[in-house]
Amino acid sequence: MSRHIFDRDAAFTAVRAALLASYSGALASSRMSPIEALECIAAAMGSIYREVADAHLDPHGCQCGWAPHELTDIIALQQAIAANAACEESDELYDLLSVLPVGHG
Incomplete structure (x- = not known):
């Protein structure tokens, strides 16, 4: 079995960008509060874990x-x-602190 070398920082940045886009989209298309949108992301991550874990428990799975x-x-x-x-320190290129909230309007 070969081990793939990957750049964890690049993977984190890509996943974070995708989650941030989903978060922003959820806020823009619903009347959810910021914490409700984050709870949806957390719930989605839990369901993804469950699917991945199940695929690895199946003898014919991964x-x-x-x-x-x-x-x-x-x-x-x-x-x-x-x-x-x-964590209070952020060295990300895109920081939510720079976004002006516009509300649900």
Whole structure:
């Protein structure tokens, strides 16, 4: 089984950009509050984890070698959200603090 070399920072930036676009779209097309839109993103991430984990539990599913461990995986996901939500330092090219809120109008 070969290991693919990847740029974690580039992957993070791409995923973050996609999530930010989805978040902005949800706010623009609904009357959700910012926290409700973020809760939708978190719920979607949970459902994606479930699908990926299920595919790896199926004996005929993915053969990459990863074995899900639901409890520790979910704790790791929660910790990643908490660590990044608590971080005050942002070196991203696009920062939500620079956006003027326009409301639902």
